[in-house]
Amino acid sequence: MMLMKNLSNKRILLGVTGGIAAYKSAELVRRLRDQGAEVRVVMTRGACEFITPLTMQALSGRAVHTELLDHASESGMGHIELARWSDIVLVAPASANFIARLAHGLADDLLSTLCLATTAPVVIAPAMNQQMWTNSATQENIETLGRRSIKIIGPAEGAQACGEIGPGRMLEPEQLLQETAQIFSTGLLTDLKLTVTAGPTREAIDPVRYITNHSSGRMGYAVARAAVEAGASVTLISGPVAIDPPHRVRHISVDTADQMRDAVMLDIADSDIFIAAAAVADYRCADVAEQKIKKNSDDLNLVLQKTPDILAEVARLSRAPFTVGFAAETENLLVNAQLKLKNKNLDMIAANLVGEGLGFNVDENALQIFWVVGNQTQGNQILGNQTLEKAPKERLARQLIQIIANCYYEKKSAQENTIQENTTQVH
Numbered sequence: 001m002m003l004m005k006n007l008s009n010k011r012i013l014l015g016v017t018g019g020i021a022a023y024k025s026a027e028l029v030r031r032l033r034d035q036g037a038e039v040r041v042v043m044t045r046g047a048c049e050f051i052t053p054l055t056m057q058a059l060s061g062r063a064v065h066t067e068l069l070d071h072a073s074e075s076g077m078g079h080i081e082l083a084r085w086s087d088i089v090l091v092a093p094a095s096a097n098f099i100a101r102l103a104h105g106l107a108d109d110l111l112s113t114l115c116l117a118t119t120a121p122v123v124i125a126p127a128m129n130q131q132m133w134t135n136s137a138t139q140e141n142i143e144t145l146g147r148r149s150i151k152i153i154g155p156a157e158g159a160q161a162c163g164e165i166g167p168g169r170m171l172e173p174e175q176l177l178q179e180t181a182q183i184f185s186t187g188l189l190t191d192l193k194l195t196v197t198a199g200p201t202r203e204a205i206d207p208v209r210y211i212t213n214h215s216s217g218r219m220g221y222a223v224a225r226a227a228v229e230a231g232a233s234v235t236l237i238s239g240p241v242a243i244d245p246p247h248r249v250r251h252i253s254v255d256t257a258d259q260m261r262d263a264v265m266l267d268i269a270d271s272d273i274f275i276a277a278a279a280v281a282d283y284r285c286a287d288v289a290e291q292k293i294k295k296n297s298d299d300l301n302l303v304l305q306k307t308p309d310i311l312a313e314v315a316r317l318s319r320a321p322f323t324v325g326f327a328a329e330t331e332n333l334l335v336n337a338q339l340k341l342k343n344k345n346l347d348m349i350a351a352n353l354v355g356e357g358l359g360f361n362v363d364e365n366a367l368q369i370f371w372v373v374g375n376q377t378q379g380n381q382i383l384g385n386q387t388l389e390k391a392p393k394e395r396l397a398r399q400l401i402q403i404i405a406n407c408y409y410e411k412k413s414a415q416e417n418t419i420q421e422n423t424t425q426v427h
């Protein structure tokens with residue numbers, strides 16, 4: 001199967017432990033990078049006996065991390081930062097010893113500590129002698145890890161380096177690559193259509209000047225990308241930004257709030273989910289000057305008028321899609337976000353505090369998500385909520401898509417139950 005840069009922008013932390021199959025990890029780094037992934041390598045001391053960190057450094061283009069308690073390597077990027085950086089931790093090969101340490105929650109080297117510290121999915125590719133693999137100690141450890149949602153890929157059966165034949169061979173790099181790409185393609189939104197807005201809008205003052213805001217579009221673009229990965233067909237309607245649209249989205253560029261509104265309304269009729277991540281200008285100039293305004297007077301008064309409220313308009317549609325808003329606030333975040341959810345009759349709101357390295361024009365964000373539970377429409381709604389801790393926007397977007405998918409299906413099944421109850425009552 002041909003992969004089309006399926007891993008672009010993914011941050012993969014490759015853990016290598018002490019087994020013969022470590023030589024295959026060198027090839028794996030190349031393959032992962034060919035697919036667009038950024039790869040950082042952490043090696044156990046055992047692994048360094050089988051393959052040199054220099055090889056992995058050359059192939060990954062990054063310094064390789066080997067020590068937990070090493071001042072020099074920790075100063076560059078500590079274990080917690082590496083844990084946060086990763087979109088996925090892939091341990092290949094995973095030795096019997098490492099599997100046992102992971103199963104028991106040990107944190108006695110960099111890789112095991114990282115696996116405890118990360119919120120990213122941990123995936124392991126066991127590789128060992130067949131007796132070691134079938135040993136009940138290893139099998140019990142594997143069961144424990146499976147219960148903790150650690151994904152185990154392989155091992156394959158076949159001839160082993162020790163001359164034996166049986167289960168225990170690490171999967172080939174190509175298979176590992178495909179399994180890794182699969183983790184990012186969840187299929188959660190298969191057959192659904194999404195409309196996503198992103199970026200700022202620009203409201204002209206005169207032919208050369210405009211009013212705008214600091215939105216970079218990164219959050220909305222990451223959400224669109226995560227939705228595509230989850231199998232949705234996505235229209236991304238974007239204000240002016242400096243980033244490339246993700247593959248496989250229908251991309252519509254607009255400038256102003258009015259244009260964004262028109263583009264959304266044209267697209268929304270058959271959408272199942274609307275995610276409004278754009279920072280749409282709230283006001284525009286009542287009259288745009290036809291010629292460049294001259295600097296003649298000390299004061300200049302601009303009369304501003306409200307732009308259309310795209311989010312509220314979509315939520316008001318008689319067949320409104322599942323509607324998700326974003327609230328970027330500098331104060332009273334939670335109160336304002338919940339008010340916006342209620343006043344605009346949204347299904348969900350993702351609130352983010354702007355400032356101090358969060359929010360606009362930065363790589364990381366933290367979100368507080370509120371949603372209306374089930375199919376409630378009016379009154380004192382019961383809200384669900386979840387906090388997504390500070391993380392790269394790509395990771396947050398994937399988590400958000402997961403929450404949106406769950407709530408979307410929950411609402412749909414609640415609606416279907418209501419219809420069924422009503423039909424039964426009529427009979």
Ligand SMILES: Cc1cc2nc3c(=O)[nH]c(=O)nc-3n(C[C@H](O)[C@H](O)[C@H](O)COP(=O)(O)O)c2cc1C
Nearest residue numbers: 017018019020044046047095096097098127128129
């Ligand atoms: C030549 C040789 C090959 C080995 N191959 C494997 C292997 O394929 N899988 C495995 O689990 N252990 C293997 N071991 C044992 C591990 O290297 C040993 O358990 C080590 O402590 C693993 O350390 P680590 O898990 O911290 O990397 C091998 C040992 C030697 C000497």
